[in-house]
């Protein structure tokens with residue numbers, strides 16, 4: 285009899301991370317080799333205007349929203365699938381080579397801890413359709429389990445930040461400047477202190493909305509428009525009176541709070557501030573919230589590393605640096621990860637944790653009762 289046993293070596297595992305955040309700009313994707321965390325491909329697909337507008341409307345209650353949410357989810361996932369196919373083509377891999385996709389979906393409501401004490405967080409998504417369109421297992425609904433365990437369900441990226449960016453000898457802060465800004469405080473590992481992380485407040489969301497209204501662009505490219513204005517201190521003071529900024533962590537927020545109407549309510553008392561000065565003041569608001577939280581929660585911070593699209597706003601980066609004297613202010617590029625890849629890589633990492641049945645949340649960050657395995661798997 286011949287020996288039919290064959291020696292097999294396990295095929296190298298790959299994971300895809302897909303992130304579309306509160307900026308509602310589009311989806312960032314990465315394809316990662318699990319063994320060493322190398323990115324084999326990256327892709328970005330902007331949302332068509334129609335989808336962006338639908339997603340914006342779905343941030344608040346409206347007529348027949350279940351129906352419109354479901355159709356928007358299908359439309360979103362068609363773009364996710366296109367992103368996946370682009371990643372596979374770039375990396376020269378096939379669906380069979382990818383263990384799972386971590387698909388964040390699009391947050392349309394975020395109300396953890398409210399109402400019945402548990403509340404909810406909703407990411408519009410169609411993971412079954414994504415599995416169907418790609419032939420790859422999909423990990424979705426990544427925030428809900430943390431919320432079910434009494435947590436904020438956000439931010440979830442700090443666990444990945446800790447794995448990638450923490451230092452033995454110095455306390456660092458990683459800050460994502462997306463639609464909302466969030467910080468991860470990584471105490472020097474030698475201190476043995478827990479990691480903290482929370483949403484500071486607005487990132488680009490208000491800046492983008494104001495730029496769209498007054499210069500007709502989806503964002504203020506490089507922050508060049510804001511660079512020509514002046515901060516209105518009285519308006520800044522009024523914006524900073526928002527109670528969210530004084531809440532102690534764990535805390536998280538979204539467009540539920542920081543939306544155009546929030547800004548308009550404040551602006552009603554400042555009719556004379558010019559559009560460009562409002563934009564400059566909004567830059568100061570984002571910078572002030574972030575810097576204040578760093579100084580309060582990480583007074584020994586030596587290095588501040590930003591990621592997300594807001595890093596391209598030079599005026600914002602300079603405004604942050606000006607408020608953090610003595611701290612090295614840079615992007616995560618300085619630590620080896622391009623700023624636009626961080627969030628998508630974090631969701632690839634979270635998908636890997638889910639598949640391996642390992643927890644993905646940090647209870648010290650979210651306030652959950654304990655570590656939890658995050659996400660639901662939709663098999664290929």
Ligand SMILES: Nc1ncnc2c1ncn2[C@@H]1O[C@H](COP(=O)(O)OP(=O)(O)O)[C@@H](O)[C@H]1O
Nearest residue numbers: 305306307462463488503505506592593594596
């Ligand atoms: N060249 C640029 N100049 C200024 N801001 C930019 C630039 N490119 C991107 N951004 C900002 O980054 C945002 C997208 O960042 P992203 O990290 O994808 O956020 P999110 O995770 O919320 O989707 C855009 O909406 C815009 O505000």
Ligand SMILES: [Mg+2]
Nearest residue numbers: 305307309310
């Ligand atoms: Mg984005």
